[in-house]
Amino acid sequence: MDVVEKANLDRQKRWIKDSKAGEGTYAVVYRGHEAATGKRVAIKKIKVGQFKDGLDMSAIREVKYLRELKHQNVIELLDVFSSKMNLNLVLEFLDSDLEMIIKDRSLVFLPADIKSWMAMTFRGLEFCHRNHILHRDLKPNNLLIASDGQLKIADFGLARDFADPGFKMTNQVITRWYRPPELLFGSRYYSSAVDIWSVGCIFAELMLRTPYLPGESDMDQLKVTFRALGTPTEEEWPGYMKLPDYVTVGQFPKPSLRDLFTAASADALNLLNKCLTYEPRRRISAREALYHSYFFGLPYPTHPSKLPKCAKQVAASRPLEDLNGNVEKDATGPGVHAKNNRLKRKLSSPVDEPKGRSIARRLDFTK
């Protein structure tokens, strides 16, 4: 034990915690830096002994996969050290995520920007799939952006290895708005295609600047999906009516995507279509997507360093969701953002932000 302890102590000395960045149910996240170089890091401290079944599964998954994956488009685990009852993950520090950038209305996206982000996402995802890992929680919130513009897939709290034949997996994965129909219909046997569907939704969201398929409940999610993409036929998706939780959702005609995505090129729509194919087996794979003509055509993908970035202010006051692996399975899209941020950022007003307002401010529901 002392061998292990001593090694830990040495590792621990390498990293210095600066300030608390946030707290979740099972982890506390600190901003920190490397003692020797000053390089900024995020230190996620996971408390042990919180859950009745011992070490939390999400924590285990995160450590297991991040330990093995090292790729430009996957968040890097720099070090792991532990003390008495804490597990500390040292991750690279990332300012912002794609969700913040999409929501920031002051940023304009060029088609080349979208292409660049999509390429990076696919690369990261393809690497995961090459290592036979399903991510199962892709959403803009979990695609972090580094200061040099590189996109990194983060939050492996729901990831798992490809299943061996005949083994069931849970279908309660992926945030609802990005969940493919086979999971909504309760399928327990699925494949890497579920991640591709999520990427397709993210692609659409980048073009629309608003979530593409926002359902308010699992049932509603199906309706929204079918309304947007048309109800699938048996030929289109063989066997889907036999899925465990199948219910009729209504007959909706297949609309033309061109009507909604007015600014998209033909290639982009083609790729989007392939990502949002109903039959999972026919959905494009991450590797095939990287070879799709969309990426090879003009304009070239924007160089990562030139991609739009969020205002520094907003980046500084990041909500916790971006840094911790706290997954709420039923969370619908946007995390909690303090509404006041908007006011503070936009209004460089003649009327100064009232400093010592009357006490009623705290319970002010009249606004």
Place this chain on the structure above:
Amino acid sequence: MEERTLKVATSSYACLILAILYVFDPDMATSTSDDGNESVATVKKPLYESSTQFRNWRCSPEKLAHIRHSLNEAAVSAIRNTFEAAEPGSSANVSFLDADEELLLVKLYVSKIPQLCALFRFPEEVEATAITYLKRFYLRNTVMDWHPKSVMLTALFLATKTTNNPISIEAYASHIPKTAPSDVLDLEFLVAQSLGFEFAVWHAHRALWGIWLDLQNFPGDPIRLPMSAYDAALGHIRTSRLTDTEFIYAPSQIALAALSLVAPDAATKWADTKVSADTDTSAVSLSSMVESIKSLILSSGKIPDVESVREVDRRLRICKNPEKVPGTKAYLAKRAEEERLAEEKRAKKVEEVQKAMGADPFGEEIKNDAPRPGLVDYDDDDD
């Protein structure tokens, strides 16, 4: 070709520009720029060789013996001191275990894991992973500190979680006689820590399956072997788990060896198609490796016999580390020591906070220009 020249041109151009940029915007310049193709080396990194299993849990037989020996020695002297500290002269009659005996005990409990897995109907993956965890644990710890029976139960429980076959602790503990949930959970963090939190394991049984599939795709005629051959090979792999092969060789090699024990011709034919053309003839050849593995499996793959183990177990009861046994003098002393250290740390923190707050318990009027002292975090007991 065109692409690459463009890239090279770009990268050198980019370097120049980066240099210029550095003056204006250091951030942009110091970023690792475009797409990682700056690196000169085009040597590819094989996936298995990048895994933690290959990098951190791979040793030579000599090294393994060395590790076990030094662990054992260090443990013996530490425990001896503990005995002496509690009661001088008490350690004289104690017969401590040596490295081989430790290994014997571990082997026994390794052999018990398949039985448990059969009881719970855990898949092969869980069984193999649990065995690996148990073996790795004792490359970092000694049985005199932690009894392999408890570690085995915990390793198995942990393996169910890391391989995505979770079971609730109640369901687990209730099926194991004389075991409470806390017995299993108490050691969980320790086991995970000893493993370096490296949970992903590549297994030989999967490699065997792969070879089996690939035989059907053999150029020319697919090689078809009876299922009984597969089962026999799998049996050899299970035997190999009692040995050190997984630390010395790769899973693919072990699988090939297992197959070779059952169907040597097929194995050789298959291996020949996989060996690369430009192998260095002086280097260790695949066939010699296979032979070594085969002999290892056949020689060391035996479950220890009950008699010899009983003897070791009896002696263990006497020589185990009192510090780890709740209730003994040494244990209580150790706890007291830990408490004291923790108390010291806490007191230091309180001091820091008080200094930060100043004399007035309600704090002075908040001045924006006053520098805020460093964050004091009560949660943070790492420092």
Place this chain on the structure above:
Amino acid sequence: MTQSLNKHCRSKHAQSSMAPRSTVSGWLQGKTIRKAGATANTRSSTPNQVQSTSATIFAGGVKDASGRTSEYFSMDDQCPVCKSDRYLNPKLRLLVSSCYHKMCESCIDRLFTLGPAPCPICSKVLRKLAFSPQTFEDLGVEKEVAIRRRIAKEFNKRREDFLDLLSYNDYLEEVEDITFNLINEIDVAQTEARIVAHRAENAALIEMNLQREEAYAHALKEHEETEKREREFRALELRREEEEEREEREKGKREIIDKLETSDKDANKLVAKTRANALKRSAARFASASHLQSSAQLLRSRAAQSTVIPDIPHVPLQDDYYAYEDKFRTKESGYEDVFSEAVRQDREGIMRGGGYMVEEAWGRALMCAVAALEVPPLVGLEPILSSEQTTAVHAPA
């Protein structure tokens, strides 16, 4: 008070840029969302929305930051007067009186339609309009919120209105004192008198503060409107530019084809030249187009950047990992394999419908079978174990 609420309601409604997806119809131009509380048991046919059965529309309710109110309800609701609950009456809706007692709409209708009547619980005389929907689970909170809102209207002095911090704190303490009294019904008459006194003394200041707040809200709204307009304009511009760009590209392609047909120069050179022209044209267009200042600036800076750090053509895979692709091939026609029997026999098509691809599992096994097949074992005591090794978590690049 209702009037000012309405005004706030309306103004907020106009401001929301994204239409809320609530399907419930609004009343008094606020949008009501029915919020479900903790449920003990639910029937499958239970409505997840509260419906109104009364002909009267009830105003009030507390609005959250986006201008919508949400109404609280739970499956355990029961009218204390008639004892009906949601199980028996799915359309049950409980409203709160001004004396903070709950009762269902039908009871209210029954008791108060003909005019003011005493509250069945505390006998205080109430009118029908004195009822409003419940926003918070705890009536105590509801009451407190209402009181605080009322006080906030009257006591709205800021730190700047005081000479020093001490007097400001004293003021705050007094206000809190008053609030506390009102909530807990201590010395109500006396407290009310204090409020009146304060109002009389500070009428002018209160008025001024009120106006200042309104002006602020107004300025904010205007600011947002102009921003919205700007944004829309910019988006329009962008779309127009993209159209143009697309046309340019088409034209460029046609040009290339034409040139290739007619001239006999080297094809590659031609293509390169045309591409360069196209790029120049689009760059020029970027520089010259867009009337809106900010958008023009942005695009100009982007174009400038392109000459400094160029966008390079897409490279599909940029890592240098080796996945042993040359060592194995997955058999197209599939394998005969005991382990995937279940998949093959999938009669119902469930695994297929869900998208399980056994090829992925096979691929993993095959990769495992060839990984590091020829890597020799370590010998001697040379390489060291992780605990003593470098602290690198990942393989060095």
